[in-house]
Amino acid sequence: MSAAADGATGRRQLAGYALGSVGTGIHATVPGLLLLYFMTDALGVPAGVAGLVVALPKAWDALFNPTVGAASDREALRTGRRTRILLAGALALPAAFAAMFLSPLTGSGAAAWVAVTFVLASSAFALFQVPYVALPAEMSDRPEVRTRIMVWRIVCLTVGILVAGGLAPAVVSLAGDGRRGYAVMGAVVAVLLLVTLLVPALGSRRVPARPGPEPLGLLAALRTARGNRAFFALLGGFVLQAAAVAIMLAAAPYAATYWLGGYGLTSVLFVCLVAPSAVAVPLWGRAAARWGRLRCLTAATVLFALASAALWPAAGTGTTRVAAVLALCAVLGVAYAALQVLPLSLLPDTVHADAARTGRLQSGAFTGLWTAGETAGLAAGPGLFSLALAAAGFASATTDHPVAQTATARAGVLLGFSLVPALLMLASLPALRAYGRRRAAAPSPAGPAEPGGPAEPGGPAEPGGPGEPADSLAGDLS
Template identity: 80%
Template sequence: MTAAAPLTRRDLVTYAVGSIGTGIYSTVPGLLLLYFMTDTLGVAAGVAGLVVTLPKAWDVFFNPLVGAASDRDAVRTGRRTRLLIAGTVALPPAFALMFLAPATGGGAVLWVVLTFVLATSAFALFQVPYVALPAEMSDRPEVRTRIMVWRIVCLTLGILVAGGLAPAVVSLGGDGRAGYGIMGVTVGAVLAVALLVPALGSRRVPARPGSEPLGLAAAFRTARGNRAFFALLAAFVLQAAAVAIMLAAAPYVATYRLGSRGLTSVLFVCLVAPSAFAVPVWGRAAARWGRLRCLGVATGVFALAAAALWPAAGTGAAHVAVTLALCGVLGICYAALQVLPLSLLPDTVHADAERTGRLQSGAFTGLWTAGETAGLAAGPGLFSIALALAGFVSSTHDHPVAQTAGARAGVLIGFSVVPAVLMLASLPALRAYGRRRVPLPISPPPADPDQEPEPETEHAR
C-alpha cells in the first residue's frame, strides 16, 4: 500500500479489515456495557451512565496527544506502524477485563471505570493512526472515497457481527456475569486478529506528515483556521451521539417495549444489516449527486424514521414488525452517516495542507477521533439520564425488577425522540461545512480504468 502506486484490491482489503475490529469495539460497549451494569451488576442508571461516559471523556484529551505522537513517529520512522501495533497488543485483554467484573455494586463501578479507561486508551493508539492512513494512501478524492467504501463495508460487518454475536454469546454462556465474561474473552480474541492485519500492512504505507512534527499546541493553533473541518466534525459528533443512544437503548427497548430481551440481536441486525448493502449504493450516489448532498438527505430521513419509532415500538406482532422495518430504514441511512463524513475528512486535511504547507493527518484525525469518542460517550450518558429521570430501577440478573410505565416511556424517548432531535441539529453544521470547504482540483483519470471508479463530479467534491 503506497501513496504513488495504484491501490490494488489486496491493499484495500488489508486496510479495511481493521474496521471489523474498530466496529466491534465501538459497538459492544455501547450496546451492552450500560445494560450489563444496570441489569446484571446492580449499578444505578445514573451512576452507570457516568461510568460509561467519563472514561471516554478521557479520550477527548488523550486522542489529540496520540495524533501528535503519531505525526512525530511518522517523521522519525516514515511509517505509523508502531502505535498501530501497540494498540493491537493492548486492546484485546483490556476489552475482556471490562466484562470480567469480580463484584457487583460499588466494586463493579471501580472495576469497569479502570478497565474502560485502559481499553479506550489502547483503542486510541490504534484508531488515530489508522484513520490517518487514507490521506496518505492517495492524493485523489475519488480514490479516498473508494477506500472509505471498503472500510465502511468492513466496519458494518464488524458492527453486525458484534451486535448479533455478542448478545448471543452472553446467552449461550448462561447470562449473568459468567455469560458476559465469556463474551468478553471471545470478542477480545476476534479483535486481536482483526487489528493485526492492518497494523502489519501499514508498513507499506509511507507517512507524509511534513518536514518536522508539530507539537500538540501548535497543531491546535494551525487547525483552528480550518473552519470546514470543525463544521464537519460538529455534524459528525452530533450524529455519532444519536446513533450511540440508539445502540445503548436497543437492549432496553427489546426487553421493556417489545417484550423479549431475545429480540436485542434481531433489533440490532435490522438496524445495521441493511447498511452493509447500502454502502456501495451511497458511494455511487455520492459520485453522481455529491457526497454532501447525499449526507444531508440521509440525515433528514434518519431523523424522520427515528421519530416514527415513538408510536411504533410496542408489544404485539404488528408493532414489532413496524419497529424492525423502521430500523431497516435507519440502517440504510446509517451507511451514509458512516462512509460520507469519513470520505470528506481527508479533503479537509489536504485543503489545510494547501493553506499551511503541512499535511497534518495525525493531528486532524486525533481531533476527529476525539470528537467521535465524545459523541459515542455522550450517547449512553444521555440515555442513562433519561432512564434515571423516568424512574428506571436497576437490578441484578438473579433479582429482576418490574419497571413502571414512566420508566418504559423513558426508554422509548431515548430510542426515538432524542436521536431524531440530534440528527436535525447536525444539519446546520453540514450547511456550514458546505459554505466553508475549499474545493480540491480534480485529478486526471488513472492509467488503468479497471483499478479505480470514475472521478467525482463537481458536486461530489
C-alpha cells in the same frame, strides 16, 4: 497505493487495511450496546452511576486522542511509518476489553472495576484508531482513490458492527446470561479483536508516512486546526450524529427487554439495522458520485430522523409492533450507511485543503481531533440516556433479582430509542449547511465542483463530476 489500487495487489492491500475496521467496529459497538445494560441489569449499578462510568472514560479519550495523533506524527517523522503505535494498540486492546466484562464485584465495586478497565481499553483503542484513521490521507493524493479506500473501510466497519451487534448478545444468551455469559462474550470478542487489528498494524509497514517537515504538538495542532472552519463544521455535524446513534444503541437492549418482548431481540434489532448498511454503502457511493456527497449526506440525515421519530408510535402500540420496529430499523440502516461513509470521505479533503493553506499535511493531528470529537459524541449518547433513565425512575438490578419497571421508566426507555435521536439528527443539519458554505469559500488548489455542491478543496473533481467519467464505487468492491 494510488498506483496499484486497481490491480490485484492493490485490492489485497485495501482488504488488509480495511480489515482493521472489523475490529474497530466491534470495539466501538459492544460497549455502547451492552456495557450500560450489563451494569444496570447484571451488576446492580444505579443508572446514573453507570452512565458516568460509560461517559468518563470516553471523556478521557477526548483529551488523549489528540495527544496520540501528535505522537503518531512524531513517530512518522522519525521512522517513516506509524506501525509501532498501531501495534501497541492492537496487542493491548483485546486484554483490556476482556477484563471489562470480568468484574468479580457488584454495586459500587463493579462500577469502579468497569471504569478502570474501560479507561485502559479506550486508551489502547486510541493507540490503534488514531494512526489507523490517518493512513488513507497518506495512501493517495487523489480524492477518488481515498473515497475507494473509505468504501472498503466502511464496508468492513459495517461487517464488524454487524458481527458485534448480532454475535455479542447471542453469546451472552448461549453462555447462560448473567455475569458468566458476559465473561464468555468478552473472551470471544477479545480473540476477534486480536486477529482483525494485527493484520493492518503489520501491513502499515508498507505505507510511507508523510507528516510534514516537523511534527506538531497538541497545542500547535489545535492552533492550526482553528483556521480550518470547514473541518470544524463537518466535525460538529458528525459529533451530533454520533451522539444520536449512540443513544439509540444504548437504548436498544432496554427497548427489546421492556417494549418488544425480551432481551433476545437485541441481536435481531441490530441485524435489521446494520445488514441493510452493507448493501447501501456502494449505493450511496454511486449516489454521491452523481449528486454530490454533501447533498446525499443531508438526505440521509433527514431520512434517519424521520425513521427514528416513527419508532415512538410503532413500538408503543399494536400487535404488530415488533415487525414495524424491525422494518423501521432496516430504513435506519440504509441511512446509517451514508452517515458512516460520507463524513469520513469528506474528512481527508479538509486535511488536504489545510495542507494547501499551511504547507503541512498533518493528518495525524486532524484525525486525532476528529476521533476525539467522535468519542465525545459516543460518550454523550449513553451518558444522556442513563441520566434520562435515572430521572424516569429506572431501578437497577442484578441477574438473580430482576425488578419490574414503572410506566414512566418504560416511557423514558422509548424516548431515548426514538425521539431524542431524531432531534439530534435534525440539529446536525445546520452544521452540514455551514460546512457547505465554508468549503465553498476555502481556497481550492485544483478541480471543478463535485456534483451537487461547491468545489472540493484540496483535489480534483469527485468521480462522476465534471471533467471526469463516472466511477462506480460498487465496482471497486469486486
